[in-house]
Amino acid sequence: MSELYVKPGHLVRRFQQIAVAVFHAAVEDAGYDLTPVQYAALAAIATNSGLDQATLAGLIAYDRTTITGVVDRLVQKGLVARQPSARDRRAHELQITAAGKKTLRGIEPAVEAAQKSMLRGLTTAEGKELMRLLGKAIDAGNELSRAPLREAAAAKS
Amino acid sequence: MSELYVKPGHLVRRFQQIAVAVFHAAVEDAGYDLTPVQYAALAAIATNSGLDQATLAGLIAYDRTTITGVVDRLVQKGLVARQPSARDRRAHELQITAAGKKTLRGIEPAVEAAQKSMLRGLTTAEGKELMRLLGKAIDAGNELSRAPLREAAAAKS
DNA sequence: TACTGATAATCAGCATACTGAGCAATATCC
């Protein structure tokens, strides 16, 4: 396995690189200015209104430190509102704004198109299989990164 | 496809995140301090001695701008030597140093172990299939990123 | 040879990602 080109680490990095480029291109074509990270955060906030930043980080598997800056930029763009929590004065509750909802609705087709586009070259069956294998590998390695995926405390029964 | 968890973009990001964490852990355990990017660059320089930075970027599919900083750090660690090219006064030729060769030899087992570890949870067959699918998707999307993979001008016949 | 276009490298600037440290507030245990 000494050749770089057959190492899983290299292959994932490349695919991720392409995925991000495809995402940016599709979103920009649609007239929006959101990064993949910002989109994921915005979508998660829309679905789990009032959540705090730590919960948000767990839901989309981001590092807590990174979330601070991402939310900063979403707030600055007027898509998200951040206010101190009544329950826990350490926490900030996040809510999507009307502008945020509008952006989210408008950007959805571009996001879907990007997801399809990054699988170009694969048949439908291959694309599904790729996602299944990625999901399986991720499940096994979830705890290995500093930012593992966590379910929302109150979101599931 | 509205759920984040079934989007290829999200899955790749997660897997990459885990892959990098696994790499760092394995390399650190072995007593080395090299990032995945630095390792890939070092290995490419070892194999293609005297190459310039643009060629290096193409070989490992990095952005040229990023390479500058990566090589800076490799030079600072004493693993790579950078000197002006005689053929082209714009270019810098890169060579691995004795320390670089020693590091590369010593780090190899940890890198191999990391590659295996990031596929934990998959059977051998599944691991191979994942790599095949990633490779196929990457081939189809190579030109979509700013840093596509390029073969070395003189490396292949 | 002068002009034009392309190329190698770097820089400024922005946005992830991470480590490690710190502060404030909450939870827990005795």
Place this chain on the structure above:
DNA sequence: GGATATTGCTCAGTATGCTGATTATCAGTA
């Protein structure tokens, strides 16, 4: 109830990655 541990958030610092611009050099051509 008070010490202790934990948690939510932020910050400083480092390393990718990218966009866009600039400088120096090279290559091809009129």
